[in-house]
Amino acid sequence: MKRPTIADVARRAGVSKGAVSYALNGQPGVSEATRQRILAIATEIGFRPSSAARALSGATAKAVGLALCRPARILGIEPFFMELISGVEAELSARSYALTLQVVSDQDAEIAVYRRWWAERRVDGVLVCDLRTDDRRVPALEELRLPAVVIGGPGHTGGLASVWADDAAALAETVEYLVALGHRRIARVGGLPSLLHTEIRTEAFTDVCRRLGLNEATTVSSDYTGEEGARATRRLLSSPGRPTAVIYDNDVMAIAGLSVAQEMGLTVPGDLSIVAWDDSPLCRLVHPPLTALGRDIPAYGAHAARRLLAVIAGEPAAVVQDETAHLTPRGSTAPPRPTSR
Amino acid sequence: MKRPTIADVARRAGVSKGAVSYALNGQPGVSEATRQRILAIATEIGFRPSSAARALSGATAKAVGLALCRPARILGIEPFFMELISGVEAELSARSYALTLQVVSDQDAEIAVYRRWWAERRVDGVLVCDLRTDDRRVPALEELRLPAVVIGGPGHTGGLASVWADDAAALAETVEYLVALGHRRIARVGGLPSLLHTEIRTEAFTDVCRRLGLNEATTVSSDYTGEEGARATRRLLSSPGRPTAVIYDNDVMAIAGLSVAQEMGLTVPGDLSIVAWDDSPLCRLVHPPLTALGRDIPAYGAHAARRLLAVIAGEPAAVVQDETAHLTPRGSTAPPRPTSR
DNA sequence: GCGGACGACTGAACCGGATAAGTGAAGCCA
């Protein structure tokens, strides 16, 4: 089976290649009758313009890139990325853009991938995840003039467009809720400390704790894995004056923490309240179901994709805010026992 | 910043475009000295051949496609796909192939995507997941002559290449293990019944149960979500002569089942043994940790990617077997209580 | 010393589209 080209369409329609091109792209230069005839023939023989040829002359690849910089086992277990991808994808395929995915090992590799994509004209723009403070990818992308949208922030995005969510507000709301329940000793198990959003959450956590007059605001770092979440929980719960509530930066660590608490003979939420960030279906599977900070991640991805397409179309780089995560109270949070207060 | 082209390299080297092309692609036609000079200049000015131009003349897009046909929330929660993707990706990027991803809603949409990719010459080949019996994608791909590797089987792959794992053997091993522990009433919560691998497992399950002389081999279908897993478990555990062991087709359902059992006052593994298919870190997070059937999924993806590149390179379509899942016993399986036996 | 083979390269065609420039016919107006 031979792939039909624009020349085949032109021949069958009895017109030139140029006329077909005008007709298919909705350009003026052909009569309405001819346009319809050409379109009919194109669909009849299943013509689709070669993306390569189009990219070569039109300079747009109709593809955007996404590089993920996390090891395989973490990518697998975190529902976040797959949900983000499906949201991005939904938006892109609706406008017949393709998504090119690459898994990289570190920032330098990621920058190299951007360079390659740019030089090969493989993508028209990229989505950037896991922003860091003083992120080297930002100046690299600016230098390449490669359209990009950073998923994260606020701040540290240089002149790049970005979509961000107010994690600080969400965290403050959570702490206030726990304090309203009567908790005074609240700890947090944070994600990778090098990531900007971890830093933002950590800072917000200490701020709100100070504001509410809580004596200590312990944050333990981790790498998002269940093992690390368990280890951090064990450490927190073994310390003198152990916390009565713990906030986890993802649901996997929260579930691990729940297991550790139960293993140590503590009841949840009686002796310990647990809040998970990222409300995936996992949170409802365990006992008790976890109170969680959730948001519509596919929508977040779709939002970012829309912004990227806008930047590619030439709109100025904007910093736009996405919805803030909201707290869904479930069975893992309750007032602390008077004895342990 | 201007993207360097082959003409820039040629000009600086004082040779023709053709010579540069020969030099960069390791073709004969240039002297070793000139080749080295050209290579040096190319790296110096950061030259990368435009993938579009190359695809246009050379007819190879240096990209492969993967279409996923699952709703976003299931894609997110199942570690399988993300792990598969990262394995595929590792193999592809090592040979500088790109991975193009698309999420589709059903088989027809998926076939349409293949048609589009083929007509647009966007990809050189595709990986096909979630094989079904009488899968319409198989004849569609054969008709297009689009290089493809089916991830799944055995059988029902037509003339397409495939990589498969012996789920029947893994299931038999699991049932034999449970029977050796003393179980006689074993049930199974299967995945989507329309998927071939579900069918293979179901058949293997009834076969091995008959062979071992177990009176009944109940399989309940589900859609891989925790909710469905919970519902199926509730039904199984409420039935007269309830099973003493349940095998789940994924870990999410197994965890949901564990919760239901505990909620119904049954102890695991005392009253009920649980085995999960797909051994993700989740299985180690819960209490008791789940006995699971695990395999190296990134390696599976890498294997499939390797096969696809071979098919693209012109090798005949082969059906090759990947490693069989192996059972990792943990705390969720034990001999049944004498009373409940 | 000369024909032929070979190595090293050049020039040009080609891939399949987009697009600027050119062309011929029709329509309009004075």
Add this chain to the structure above:
DNA sequence: TGGCTTCACTTATCCGGTTCAGTCGTCCGC
């Protein structure tokens, strides 16, 4: 009727590579 514009196209060029058919110089054998 001639000149001007507009419409509906065609023609030609370009994008940036690959590749084939030449070309030119050199070495070799006889």
